[in-house]
Amino acid sequence: MERNGLEQYMQLRRHYLPGQPDTTENLAAAIWLDNRYWQNMKTTIANGIALAFNGS
Numbered sequence: 001m002e003r004n005g006l007e008q009y010m011q012l013r014r015h016y017l018p019g020q021p022d023t024t025e026n027l028a029a030a031i032w033l034d035n036r037y038w039q040n041m042k043t044t045i046a047n048g049i050a051l052a053f054n055g056s
Contacts, residue, residue: 002008010022013030020026 016030016033
């Protein structure tokens with residue numbers, strides 16, 4: 001599965017949009033949701049590190 005991009009996208013669709021069919025629109029939505037999740041995690045971690053070094 002690590003080398004098969006389509007299978008990874010289908011797994012993302014199953015994770016973020018359970019019960020939906022594997023259409024190109026749903027795959028694109030799942031990829032967008034995953035990218036958004038990781039962007040939010042990056043921001044949250046950066047804010048946590050800043051808070052740890054600078055205090056409240």
